Amino acid sequence: MSNKVTNKLKEIAESVLSTTDFFLVDIEIKGGDIPEVWVSVDGEDRGVNMDECAEISNEMSFLLEAHDIFSDKYRINVSSPGLDRPLVDKRQYPKNKGRKARVAFTDEGEDREVQGILQDVFEDEIVIEMEEESKSIAFDKLVETTIIPSFK
Structure with missing residues (x-):
């Protein structure tokens, strides 16, 4: 079409x-x-x-x-987008706070990926909490964010 x-x-x-x-x-x-x-x-x-x-x-x-x-x-x-679909709109992030996520992003021209808890969401960035540290990632650096389902 x-x-x-x-x-x-x-x-x-x-x-x-x-x-x-x-x-x-x-x-x-x-x-x-x-x-x-x-x-x-x-x-x-x-x-x-x-x-x-x-x-x-x-x-x-x-x-x-x-x-x-x-x-x-x-x-x-x-x-709804479903759990397996990447987040594509900033408005999807706040309701996913506290959930495990895989985040692909660019950092100084390099492709990177982290996995952790979506700890916080701000106007211009998200914060991912990993085992040893927290990582702030600007929305304009995000390539793909996927929520990892947890069935507890």
């Missing part, structure tokens, strides 16, 4: 989400005979539940049809 379609989908998703306490994390369009639109949403203070995903999906479907985005059939899937 073209960037024009993706941008229109983002615009529609953000308009639907503007009336909720959720934000858009990502939109993917997977091809095939019937296009599949994958919409990933999250909340700053909490996750999104299945009923809320269904509501968002219904509202988006209505607007997609009103704007005639797809000329034929399509599928729409609205969900």
